[in-house]
Amino acid sequence: MEPRILTVPMNPEFFPETALLLGGVIAGILALRHLFAREPGPALRVGGIAVACIVLALFLGRSGWIHSNYGRQSKPMVLLPASTPSPDEARFMSLALGDVILRVAPSERYVLSVEGKRFLTLDAPKSGMSVTCDLADDDGRIVGRIRRNTPERYPVRTSRPDTHTMLLQDAEGHEIFGVRYLGPTQVQITGSFHAAGLPEPVLVSTQRGVHWKGGGVPPGTRIDLTPQGKGRIDFERSGLIRVLP
Structure with missing residues (x-):
């Protein structure tokens, strides 16, 4: 031997x-x-x-800052879909913002903004999904930061109960962000998001729907944006939601 x-x-x-x-x-x-x-x-x-x-x-x-930098350089752990799509579902993507469903044209990247200020990016190639965003408290101050599924700098606790779910909690144990990749054509997002240059956060919850400065959508609403094609999904001060090139 x-x-x-x-x-x-x-x-x-x-x-x-x-x-x-x-x-x-x-x-x-x-x-x-x-x-x-x-x-x-x-x-x-x-x-x-x-x-x-x-x-x-x-x-x-x-030092969390030093080792979070190392983590940022490492390959991120992508979210995998929990199910496979049906042929009909492959023609669109359902973005479930809390209990508000936005049906959009399928793409490998979904960018959401308020008045042109980006607050959420979902990269969704076939290999899996990654999330990039800044999280805010009720006063609009940043309390968490995620870069391609990697939390950075702020004292948050990450939970990955399965391969298609990621949850973030603040120092007090309150959930401040959640993403559930339910399938290749459906993802659910909750959280309070910071958009650079805007004093108020974008609130996304199952109880209140989606709220941003100047507008809001109640829970249970379904909006079909697929006729507008691919592009950035912009929430306007007037209350409209449009897909911009």
Whole structure:
């Protein structure tokens, strides 16, 4: 029988922390040698380096900003559809904004905006769906940020109960965003979204429908936008919803 070598894979994300910890341990050993040799000056200097390396390694290891940057560079985990479409469904895409259904022309990207200010992007190639958006509180302040299914910077908790669902909760445990990829031609979105340059958030919920500055759509509404073709779905101050090129 051939001997086997046990290897433990390591995430390259934590190489800097590992190097700092190793350097801190080596410096600590050297500091002890100087101390036993009754050389207090060098012992203090090398000991200080050891402490600095260990403290910096711990700081980097707990830094969400640094490791979220690494996650952003990694391949995002796409959402997979929960079902397969029927031949009739393949002619359109149903965007369920809470309990408001927008039927639009099928595309590999769906961009939603208010008065030209983008607040939600859905990339939906055959390989799976990814979401990009900024989330806001009731006052319009950003409380969460998602870039291609990857949360960034803000203290949010992500939940992936299955391959077609992603949920985000704030620090207090309140759900601030949800996406459910129900099928290749149907996706459900809920949340409070930030549009750059606008003071008020875009509210999307099953109880209240869709509300934005200047307009709103009550829950249970069905709107067919397929005759307008592909393009950006814009919610206008007048209350109209149009597909723009």
